[in-house]
Amino acid sequence: MSLAADLLRLARERGAVIATAESCTAGLIAAAITDPPGSSEIFDRGFVTYSNAAKEEMLGVSPETLAAHGAVSEEVAREMAAGALANSRATLAVAVTGIAGPGPSEHKPEGRVCFAIADATGARSEMQDFGPIGRDHVRRATREHALALLIDALG
Incomplete structure (x- = not known):
């Protein structure tokens, strides 16, 4: 069974509704969650917030947090997840922000992702x-x- 199918089963059992907030994956997590038939029962919405402005406007991420820690930080990931929860009908939200590459950013290495x-x-x-x-x-x-984290959260 796939992670998405496991997530669907667990979310149904727990009565959970999920939202996503994605930067570096640009909707891949939402697409995976909605692959199994019946996912509309457990998925509310996904926010693709690639730019800092989108993170601020759609999720309420603080400009001060972005300035102090950068977009790829646990602090921003937490604010993204909280914003996805607050701006949806979800009971559980996941957020990701990272450096997919190619190459590092000015201060962070390729492959670093905050969840x-x-x-x-x-x-x-x-x-x-x-x-x-x-x-x-x-x-x-x-x-x-991200799918594994959602499954663990529902476990």
Whole structure:
């Protein structure tokens, strides 16, 4: 069974509704969640917030947080997840922001991705360094890790 099918089953069992906030994956996580038939029962919406302005306008990410930590930070990921939860009918939200590549940014390496999960208890985050494995591989690894985090959150 795929991660998306596992997520669908668990979310149905728990009565959960999911939203996504994606930067470096540009909707790949939402697409994966909605692949299995019946996903409309558990998926509310996805926010693709590639630019900092979109993060601020659509999710309420603070310009001060962006200035202090940069877009690829756990702080921004937590604000993205909290914003997705607040601006949807979801009970659980996942957010991702990272450097897919090719190459690093000025201060952060290729393959660094920050993840956050938000629910009624708050937002929690983590960072993964997938390494310089190439843009497509970083984005796929990010999608799979985000699905696994959602499954763990529902576990």
